[in-house]
Amino acid sequence: MNGKKKNRVLAIDDEPAMIEWLKILLEHEGYEVRTAMIGTRGEEIFKTWKPDVVVTDMMLPDVDGLELLRRFKQTHPDTEVIVITGHGSVQKAVEAMKAGAFEFAEKPVDADALLAKLERAIERRDLLGENLLLKQKIENQFRFGNIIGKSKKMHEVLELVESVAGSDANILIQGENGTGKELIANALHYNSKRAKGPFIKINCAAIPKDLIESELFGYKKGAFTGAASDKEGLFEMAEGGSLLLDEIGEMPPYLQTKLLRVLQEREYRPIGSDRIVRVDFRLICATNIDLDAALRDGKLREDLYFRINTITLRVPPLRERTEDIPLLCEHFLDKYKQRHQRPNIKSIAPAAYHVLIRHRWPGNVREIENVIERGVLVTKGNEIGVNDLPESLRTESTTAGEFVIPPHRTLAEIEKMAILQTLQRTNWNKQEAAQILGLYRPTLYSKMKKHEIQDGGKSGARRIAQPN
Ligand SMILES: Nc1ncnc2c1ncn2[C@@H]1O[C@H](COP(=O)(O)OP(=O)(O)OP(=O)(O)O)[C@@H](O)[C@H]1O
Ligand SMILES: [Mg+2]
The missing domain is CATH 3.40.50.2300 (Response regulator)
Incomplete structure (x- = not known):
């Protein structure tokens, strides 16, 4: 300082x-x-x-x-x-x-x-920063206009997206289900030099494993039983554009080897063909599993991993950017009241917001989207009230969300977990956490000390009492 x-x-x-x-x-x-x-x-x-x-x-x-x-x-x-x-x-x-x-x-x-x-x-x-960055921010908002988020974490992701979109580097997008990986892949493609080229997507988890190869590589008529005519592969279709390999962690090992070869040599042969196809696409991969773990378990080839993650974009789960929740709710309210022609719905009731802000959102943005769409459909009035939210959300807000006790733990360990989770959930607000746990604040502090819980709300001597 x-x-x-x-x-x-x-x-x-x-x-x-x-x-x-x-x-x-x-x-x-x-x-x-x-x-x-x-x-x-x-x-x-x-x-x-x-x-x-x-x-x-x-x-x-x-x-x-x-x-x-x-x-x-x-x-x-x-x-x-x-x-x-x-x-x-x-x-x-x-x-x-x-x-x-x-x-x-x-x-x-x-x-x-x-x-x-x-x-x-x-x-x-x-x-x-100053004006220059402000201007950039406005342009960002325009260019990535459909990606909602004002949290610092989302802002950082979007800045990175903007700075790497123009390069041809391979990009790996990592994030939990429903965090917006595909949306970000779109932003990468449509803000790149290849924006006018095709954007081809394949979800490795959604199609049978033995079909992925023929989808990607294409084949010549008669290459195998059932190959009734020539088929152009996705690699070829992505020419001049971008290729998104979604759920790359699900790709079978032998195909990983073949993919790696394509990426290295920038050319390949369709199945059963002697024609050589040159590849010219920008590769974007996405995954919702921890690829480091897949690597350790031998499910992902290390050399492929290094090839695809020249740049890794990590999309944070919604619980780490709760500031974005109200914005997203409003965004989806607008979207679905138009789609379902319910212009009379004006708002989301404060009590409903109370529930929405506290929920953990394991399904991330997609879950919010579903909850709000459902709300738009079921509400009878001109706002979405608590009763228009799914039962599971409503009941959860009275308890502090799910707390699962893993087996074989001592009572002290469980106490530590309960304290830690409550602190995280309250954003390290000790007063609120103490209240939830039914402790006096000093007791909470001494328990934090006993369990060696570092203050996640950052450092410093801050013992100044508020007047009341
Ligand atoms: N920041 C955001 N702003 C607006 N809409 C969003 C945002 N993030 C996600 N969405 C919306 O949420 C839904 C899920 O997003 P998307 O499909 O991109 O997630 P994903 O990470 O690819 O999910 P999955 O892992 O299940 O494939 C989409 O309808 C998307 O438009
Ligand atoms: Mg996806």
Whole structure:
């Protein structure tokens, strides 16, 4: 930190004790802080002092917090805003996120959680940088317009996509089911020099293993029983374009060898043919399994692996980018109310959001998409309510999600797992985690120490109590 310009935080809140607390907390953490107790004053400071991040209450005596947020984002779109909302006002928080807020914090505000959010906001601001990068971001949004996401993690993925799309390097896209691998493969192809060429896809998990070879290589009439006429292979069809090998981990070993040879020699013979076909495609592979493990188990050839992953894009699971959930929900609401001609559906009810934000989304974006489409179809009113969500989601939100105890563990180990999972699930918000676990905060801290759980909400001495 030494020698570096301090990051500026503007705090707006009408409660003197809260302002005081924020000032002490943030200055202690090395930020330069200015405060305002009414919105108009906050706006004045905002214009002249140009803070990096604004932390503002949504309920201000003179201006509507949402309106203030919109004005901030309009004048300086690259200033990040964290809004503070009353406990349980998820709707306000969601509206704020839609209007461009980076994050929200519920009252009573937990110091650690707030500092973690602030740190992320600064990181993101640094990432976006000054005007040049801002312009780039707008162009990105345009070019990758169908990929929704404003989380830092998604932003990083999209930046990488943009920087490698133009090259001819082989790309491996790794990510859980439904995270958007195919969408990203599309972005790679349509933003490459080969965009006007064909984009051929084959899913190695979806077609019988013994057909993959003839699909890829093609064959000459009479090459084997059933080869009634010549068939052009996918390698050839992808000429001048891109080829997506989806679920590459499912490719049988002997074919991996053949594929590797094609990639090395850039030519091959269709089955039963003496014609030599030169290959000219850009290879994109996707997988939802851990290829390192496949490598260890001998299911994937090492030399092929090195050939296909010149660049690896890792698409993070949704639970690691929960900031994207509201955006995705809105996106799919729009999409499906149009598709199913239900223009009367205006919104998703706050209580439903409550459930949606807390869910773990093992099926990732595809699962959200299904849940929202279903909601659009089943709702009878003009919003998607809790009762329009699948039963499994509704019941889960009352417990804290699934917690599976593996066999043969000591009670101490199980306690450690429970604490760790709760902390992860609450984004390292100790106050919330303690509440869920039914512990006093100091007890939680001592248990964390006992189990040697490192604070995932980052470092530092942050024991400044909030006024109440
Ligand atoms: N960031 C996103 N923004 C908008 N839509 C998304 C996003 N990510 C995924 N989707 C949508 O979610 C669905 C699943 O995405 P996609 O098929 O690309 O995932 P995948 O990772 O290839 O899944 P699988 O592993 O099951 O093949 C698609 O309808 C896609 O359009
Ligand atoms: Mg896919």
